[in-house]
Amino acid sequence: MAPPSGTTTILPPLDRRAVLKESAYIAIFVFALAFGLVGFKTEDVPGGLEIVTRFGQVFVAALVAFVGRLGMILLREQRPVPVLWGSAAFAAVMLALLIGNLAAPAADLTRYLPFGSVVINWLVTLLAVVFFGRAVWVLRHRSRAVTAGREAVMDRVAARVQRSARVIGPLLLGIAIVFPFLPVADRWLLDIAILVATYIMLGWGLNIVVGLAGLLDLGYVAFYAVGAYSYALLATYFDLGFWVCLPFAGIMAAFAGILLGFPVLRLRGDYLAIVTLGFGEMIRVILLNWYKFTKGPDGISGIPRPSFFGLPFTRNPPDGSESFHSFFGLEYSPLDRIIFLYYLIIALALVTNFFTLRIRKLPVGRAWEALREDETACRSIGINPRNTKLTAFAIGAMFGGFGGSFFATRQGFISPESFTFIESAIILAVVVLGGMGSQIGVAFAAVILIGLPEFFRELQQYRMLAFGAAMVMIMVWRPRGLLAHREPTIRLFPQGPPVKEPKT
Amino acid sequence: MNGNGGAHGLIAVEHLTMRFGGLVAVDDVSFDGADRQITAIIGPNGAGKTTVFNCLTGFYKPTVGRLTLNHPENGQFLLERMEGYQIPARAGIARTFQNIRLFPAMSVLENLVLAQHNVLMRASGFSVAGLLGMRRYREAERQAVDLAKYWLDRTSLTERADWEAGNLPYGDQRRLEIARAMCTKPVLLCLDEPAAGLNPKESAELNKLLLYVRDEHRIGLLLIEHDMSVVMEISDRIIVLDYGRNIAAGTPDEIKNNPDVIRAYLGETEDEELPATVARDLQDSAPRS
Numbered sequence: 045m046a047p048p049s050g051t052t053t054i055l056p057p058l059d060r061r062a063v064l065k066e067s068a069y070i071a072i073f074v075f076a077l078a079f080g081l082v083g084f085k086t087e088d089v090p091g092g093l094e095i096v097t098r099f100g101q102v103f104v105a106a107l108v109a110f111v112g113r114l115g116m117i118l119l120r121e122q123r124p125v126p127v128l129w130g131s132a133a134f135a136a137v138m139l140a141l142l143i144g145n146l147a148a149p150a151a152d153l154t155r156y157l158p159f160g161s162v163v164i165n166w167l168v169t170l171l172a173v174v175f176f177g178r179a180v181w182v183l184r185h186r187s188r189a190v191t192a193g194r195e196a197v198m199d200r201v202a203a204r205v206q207r208s209a210r211v212i213g214p215l216l217l218g219i220a221i222v223f224p225f226l227p228v229a230d231r232w233l234l235d236i237a238i239l240v241a242t243y244i245m246l247g248w249g250l251n252i253v254v255g256l257a258g259l260l261d262l263g264y265v266a267f268y269a270v271g272a273y274s275y276a277l278l279a280t281y282f283d284l285g286f287w288v289c290l291p292f293a294g295i296m297a298a299f300a301g302i303l304l305g306f307p308v309l310r311l312r313g314d315y316l317a318i319v320t321l322g323f324g325e326m327i328r329v330i331l332l333n334w335y336k337f338t339k340g341p342d343g344i345s346g347i348p349r350p351s352f353f354g355l356p357f358t359r360n361p362p363d364g365s366e367s368f369h370s371f372f373g374l375e376y377s378p379l380d381r382i383i384f385l386y387y388l389i390i391a392l393a394l395v396t397n398f399f400t401l402r403i404r405k406l407p408v409g410r411a412w413e414a415l416r417e418d419e420t421a422c423r424s425i426g427i428n429p430r431n432t433k434l435t436a437f438a439i440g441a442m443f444g445g446f447g448g449s450f451f452a453t454r455q456g457f458i459s460p461e462s463f464t465f466i467e468s469a470i471i472l473a474v475v476v477l478g479g480m481g482s483q484i485g486v487a488f489a490a491v492i493l494i495g496l497p498e499f500f501r502e503l504q505q506y507r508m509l510a511f512g513a514a515m516v517m518i519m520v521w522r523p524r525g526l527l528a529h530r531e532p533t534i535r536l537f538p539q540g541p542p543v544k545e546p547k548t
Numbered sequence: 549m550n551g552n553g554g555a556h557g558l559i560a561v562e563h564l565t566m567r568f569g570g571l572v573a574v575d576d577v578s579f580d581g582a583d584r585q586i587t588a589i590i591g592p593n594g595a596g597k598t599t600v601f602n603c604l605t606g607f608y609k610p611t612v613g614r615l616t617l618n619h620p621e622n623g624q625f626l627l628e629r630m631e632g633y634q635i636p637a638r639a640g641i642a643r644t645f646q647n648i649r650l651f652p653a654m655s656v657l658e659n660l661v662l663a664q665h666n667v668l669m670r671a672s673g674f675s676v677a678g679l680l681g682m683r684r685y686r687e688a689e690r691q692a693v694d695l696a697k698y699w700l701d702r703t704s705l706t707e708r709a710d711w712e713a714g715n716l717p718y719g720d721q722r723r724l725e726i727a728r729a730m731c732t733k734p735v736l737l738c739l740d741e742p743a744a745g746l747n748p749k750e751s752a753e754l755n756k757l758l759l760y761v762r763d764e765h766r767i768g769l770l771l772i773e774h775d776m777s778v779v780m781e782i783s784d785r786i787i788v789l790d791y792g793r794n795i796a797a798g799t800p801d802e803i804k805n806n807p808d809v810i811r812a813y814l815g816e817t818e819d820e821e822l823p824a825t826v827a828r829d830l831q832d833s834a835p836r837s
Contacts, residue, residue, distance in 0.1 A: 418651055532658055
């Protein structure tokens, strides 16, 4: 259908009035939204709060929305040339100003930027670049099947990423291993990396339950909490070390998983999600109210830090013992402990990943996936759905528990505050965004969802807005997740079928 | 009431009744199914055929009745007392569904390997040996793939072994479901309308496959089917249900000429007593349909 590039195509005439009307609607909509959200701002002044108005920004936002919508319509209607020039000019000016500002802050070029926030300015510039790229693409492939093309492109990317996981995986792992020794790695960046790695591990753990077994679990944080409290309580009551407690924390969490699993065996879909949500809250409320045992809202402090095979990371070890730096004859550095924590969580995450990849190819793993596909069919071929579900809950919960004890040892202090529903939601978002069942996708999504917001701290409360908007966009464009692609666990013809497959 | 031609009784259904609240879906049905025989269950829509299947394969617990399966190796099983998933696993009854139920996102081969779940599960030492990558498990998996290959070959699906099951054409999905059921190594195969939606050529191939299963694998088959070209050609015995009751049983020829069956399929006149001439006309016209 698509004419070869280079030939002129006859396009339906553009209804200028309709185009302007549509763009104006969007501008009015953005204006109405921004009037309240952006137009007024409270500011601390001596003697109280003062309301500052920023109506200029509201008008700029509406204008940007108008122009952006116009550009989208033109692209949709196969008229990329004005968009091409417009976005190029805009991006060039913006980049010149922004880079100029970085190079010479004294010149006060920010006066000429449309928005007050540097991050927003960068984002708008990025948007202009995306428009430019899109315009170039449309110009080169003047094809009608734009949406279908994008879907297919993303599917192909997902498939390629999945197939080349053998290359990408070790590469990313290599980067992760050398990361603490790179010159850029300071305390702040390492902390973010630890946070991201924690969510990668939790995402991989939840992926077993949600991605493989297809059991929508909205209370995953409960197992995280059980793991954290198991370690904290065992350590403070019985004076046990991290490595002794780690398996116990996993076992306790797995037990909690089975406890949750039994009542929900017959539930599916939405009903299951509601019960798991309730379970997550139950655990938190118990931790909050069982004051004698868990110290309730006061939390548990003084949780022992992990040691390197018995060598603590302290500057001045107690007499007669050695610490990490003195044993290895190194200069004491507070970063040592952070780097050790970093490697610890990377190792835990790797164990989770290795286990998942391995178990997927075993009968249990296949049965989990079969359960996700069709429970009735499972029973008809003799798979015990009860045991299969319980193992999925237990093993997913176990990794949540490992993650929890890591959290406890890293923070040194835990309280029920850390285990609210939003945590479950974020972990689930990591899994869904990455692509259910895709290991690399989950890692990728954790970097995007956990790492990027740290860099956008300047946006304050709009971070969550952007987070929500990103989720909506993913659900519209890639409902199965960014990198959702399933490779069979076993192939009859690893090199492709002997006879050419007929096209379907 | 059913002489089954002297063959070994594989499955015996006695006084099976299934009520859903006030609705009696199956009412005091008794029949036998034999080894190395194809027993067809026919009847108009809503006659309770699928309900009988669901009772046999453990999806429903019968209200009344006894279902006995004589497994040639594992002994006797009382199906109404077993949990659903144990019936295929231990008693050796496999089934297919009226609306195909595969694992659509998984590959064809995976579907067949999954059917051997319990064997593989034991071989993998409930995952421990499997996780450690022990030889015992790898050997068991190889055997599972071999069995899968055999059935792929029989159902001419070998070329598409690595396809997603959900992407197969309809006829292939039907055959794959039968292959999957056979991979559980059953002694009784229950097929719920296997020819539904197949074209005449595919139906003929299906007939061949079912006869092959009966003759080479020497197992019993129970078959629900509306397609009379399949039923009459391959069945050894036919059982007719109507409104949950067993109204006739016998060989295809006997059934073709049974007045009750004809009445069930063509309906009754309002008059209680059918004039003799009309009855004879009906009888003559019915079998040809």
